[in-house]
Amino acid sequence: MTWVLSLLLGIVVILAITAATGYFVAQEFAYMAVDRSRLGARAQAGDATARRALDVTRRTSFMLSGAQLGITVTGLLVGYVAEPLVGEALGEALGGVGVPTGVGVAVGTVLALLASTFIQMLFGELLPKNLAIARPEPVALWLARSTNAYLAAFGWLVRVFDAASNALLRLLGIEPVHDVEHSATARDLEHIVADSRESGDLPPDLSVLLDRVLDFPRRDVEHAMIPRARVDVVQADTPLARVRELMAGGHSRYPVLDGDENVLGVVHLTDLLTGDRPAGTTAADLLRPALVLPTTMALPDALRELSATRNEMACVVDEYGGFAGVLTLEDIAEELVGEITDEHDEDELRPVVPHDDGAWLVAGDVHVDEVERAIGRDLPEGDYETLAGLAIAAHGSLPEVGDVVAVELPSDPAHLALTEAPEPETVRLEVLEVERHVPSRLRVTLSTTEDER
Known part of the structure; x- marks a missing residue:
């Protein structure tokens, strides 16, 4: 025993x-x-x-x-x-x-x-x-x-x-670490959001909102502003009656420029409605000082400037001092929540309109990152901000109505681990409308290289 x-x-x-x-x-x-x-x-x-x-x-x-x-x-x-x-x-x-x-x-x-x-x-x-x-x-x-x-x-x-x-x-030349870092960087959070979206733990709308919030600190004023080509302005010598006619069209404030496109100030609707104005009054007599911001300012800093000065609109200038556009609180809000529309916005004027056939109708001035979120693919990086800029860069010149540009999408790094990589994907950009010589409306379609053949 x-x-x-x-x-x-x-x-x-x-x-x-x-x-x-x-x-x-x-x-x-x-x-x-x-x-x-x-x-x-x-x-x-x-x-x-x-x-x-x-x-x-x-x-x-x-x-x-x-x-x-x-x-x-x-x-x-x-x-x-x-x-x-x-x-x-x-x-x-x-x-x-x-x-x-x-x-x-x-x-x-x-x-x-x-x-x-x-x-x-x-x-x-x-x-x-x-x-x-x-x-x-x-x-x-x-x-x-x-x-x-x-x-x-x-x-x-x-x-x-x-x-x-x-x-x-x-x-060995290595400095020991005495604690394990538990905080997450913005890049870590982006990966967490992407993984949670792919696994279904995050609703698509919430994941897009989180993506925008994480991108917001890296965006500058140029990314969110309304460019000069789309900004309605008044000249300093514009008569008061004409300014009133313009404001009847829906805007409550206009940038005031001189003949050399220099920003002089901003004219407000409230200034037109208060008091009697003598004959011969012009926009120059009514203007208020404008908040002027550079195109390179980060959006969080721009938001602080707008809040501190109690302005709803800022005039934006480029590195040469030229008028580049305007930035409003609504533009900043749209960077976080997407396009803000009201009952006056018609469906065909929405910046991104998905179709039942799997294509998208996209305005040319929509930023590349918004197109990426809509189609669920990364687009090539380049010296452009908008979909129109991508189409022009890929075409090599100014495309005309009916032109189709095929842009090969960047390959997914995960495909490197596969024994047989899938066919490269392309995005087809068909120009539907042209305004001011650049595409203003495009039809976006995803396809593979094999489909193109």
Whole structure:
């Protein structure tokens, strides 16, 4: 019966050590996967356990070192216990059925190591790891008190190993990092939004809104402004009666320019409605100072300028001082929420109109990024802002009505991993209307290179 007791003792010890390994593995993965913001909210609400768990997450590198120390020690102990207890017990059991002692011990040791490895991997590694990843917050809370106690008791030993490893890293010219970065960059957030959209976790409309919000800080005034070619202006010597006629068309303010296209100010509808004006009054007599912004100013800065000066419209100038267009609060809002329309906007005048045949009717002045969102594909980058600019660049000259331009789309980096890459996709741009010599309305269709043939 001696070998039976030895076998049972060995199994109990192995299971106990495996449980310790599982504890450290769960500790490692739970505190890496847990949502710090949720722990912080619970801690602020007075949850003492959450406060202890949050304290561990603030020492991520130290906690990981402690967990690795525990995993290493328990892993060594399993091998140390399996051979003398379980291996020899199995050897004696085999000897009892006529197997030579040397062979029995060898076979018993191998069986003991295989069994202990299986138990260690399943119950000491995989099960606690998957549990911690699936339920990080409950596991982190459950382990909080014991983890802090463990780090307090063996922190000195963890620091010894940390100091040694950091010294080796510095010898290699690498500066150690003492905590794991949990914040996300704008690029990280873009990938998260894209992945969530593709997996169906985010509704398409919400993902587009988040894309616009993330793009907003990188956009400049030139991207959002109404260009000079589409801006109605009045000259400084325009009579008051004519200004009133223009404002009857719907605009409540107009930029006032001189003969050299220099911005003099802005005329407001309220100034036309207040007080009696003598005959001969012109726009120059009514103008207010204009808020002037450069084309290169970032949109968040432009929004702050408009808010600080209580303006709804700014005049935009280019690097040469020429009038480039106007920027309104509505233009900035459209960068975040998309085109803003009202009951006066007709469907055929919408900038992007999808058709049942899979094509899109797109205004030429729609920005490339808005077209990308509509068709779900990346367009080639170049020295242009709008779809009309892309058509002109691809055509090589000014296209006319009826011209069709085929633009090959950039390949997806994911296709590099495929043994056989799919046919390259192209976007067909058919010019439907031309205004001021440039395409003002285009029909956009997706196709493959094979379809083009």
